[in-house]
Amino acid sequence: AQTVTQSQPEMSVQEAETVTLSCTYDTSENNYYLFWYKQPPSRQMILVIRQEAYKQQNATENRFSVNFQKAAKSFSLKISDSQLGDTAMYFCAFGPNYFGNEKLTFGTGTRLTIIP
Amino acid sequence: DVKVTQSSRYLVKRTGEKVFLECVQDMDHENMFWYRQDPGLGLRLIYFSYDVKMKEKGDIPEGYSVSREKKERFSLILESASTNQTSMYLCASRGTGIRLDPTDTQYFGPGTRLTVL
Numbered sequence: 345a346q347t348v349t350q351s352q353p354e355m356s357v358q359e360a361e362t363v364t365l366s367c368t369y370d371t372s373e374n375n376y377y378l379f380w381y382k383q384p385p386s387r388q389m390i391l392v393i394r395q396e397a398y399k400q401q402n403a404t405e406n407r408f409s410v411n412f413q414k415a416a417k418s419f420s421l422k423i424s425d426s427q428l429g430d431t432a433m434y435f436c437a438f439g440p441n442y443f444g445n446e447k448l449t450f451g452t453g454t455r456l457t458i459i460p
Numbered sequence: 461d462v463k464v465t466q467s468s469r470y471l472v473k474r475t476g477e478k479v480f481l482e483c484v485q486d487m488d489h490e491n492m493f494w495y496r497q498d499p500g501l502g503l504r505l506i507y508f509s510y511d512v513k514m515k516e517k518g519d520i521p522e523g524y525s526v527s528r529e530k531k532e533r534f535s536l537i538l539e540s541a542s543t544n545q546t547s548m549y550l551c552a553s554r555g556t557g558i559r560l561d562p563t564d565t566q567y568f569g570p571g572t573r574l575t576v577l
Contacts, residue, residue: 450504
C-alpha cells in the first residue's frame with residue numbers, strides 16, 4: 345500500500361515570495377503519477393500540477409513547479425511570486441500507472457496562507 | 461470544462477436518519493469516487509465506481525453504501541447517520557482515458573459539509 349506524507353500542516357509567506365511545500369511518499373511501484381491539488385477556502389479542489397514518474401524532467405505550470413526526486417521518494421511543490429489567491433489547502437497525491445485501480449492516495453494537506 | 465455537482469453544500473441531520481448525498485458529472489466519465497475530508501487526516505476514499513452498477517470499497521466503507529444506476533450519477537448513502545460521520549464529503553470523477561493526457565486527473569465537486577446531531 346502507498347502512503348503519502350506532508351510534514352508541514354501550516355505555512356505562511358509574504359506576498360511575492362517563494363514558498364516550497366514538501367511531500368514524501370512510499371511505494372514499491374516503479375511507474376506512477378504524483379499530483380498537487382489546491383483547495384481554496386470554500387471552493388472546489390483543483391489540480392495544480394502532475395508528474396509522471398518515468399519522466400526525469402520536473403513538471404512546471406506557470407508559477408508552480410515541482411522538485412521530483414524519485415530515489416528519495418520526494419515530491420515538493422514550489423510556488424514562485426506568491427499571490428493572495430494562492431492561499432489554500434494543498435494536497436499531495438499518489439496515483440497508480442495502470443488501469444483497473446483508479447485510487448488516489450492523499451496526504452494530510454498543508455494550509456498555506458499568503459500574507460499581504 | 462468538467463463539471464461535478466453535489467446536491468447540497470451544507471446538510472444537518474439527526475442521529476439515526478438515512479442520508480443521501482448525490483453527485484452528478486457531465487463529462488461521461490466512467491469512474492466516480494466518494495471521499496471524506498477531515499482536518500489532519502486529508503482525504504480518505506469511501507467508495508468508488510468504475511461503471512454503472514459497479515462499485516468497490518475504498519479505505520473506510522464502514523457505515524456507508526453507494527448506488528450508481530446511471531453513468532452520470534453516484535450516490536452516497538448513510539444508512540443510519542452517526543455523529544462520527546460529521547465531515548466534509550467530496551465527490552470526484554475521472555474518465556478512463558489515456559494516462560498520457562496531461563489533463564487526466566480526478567475532477568472534484570464543491571463538497572457537502574454534513575453535520576450529524
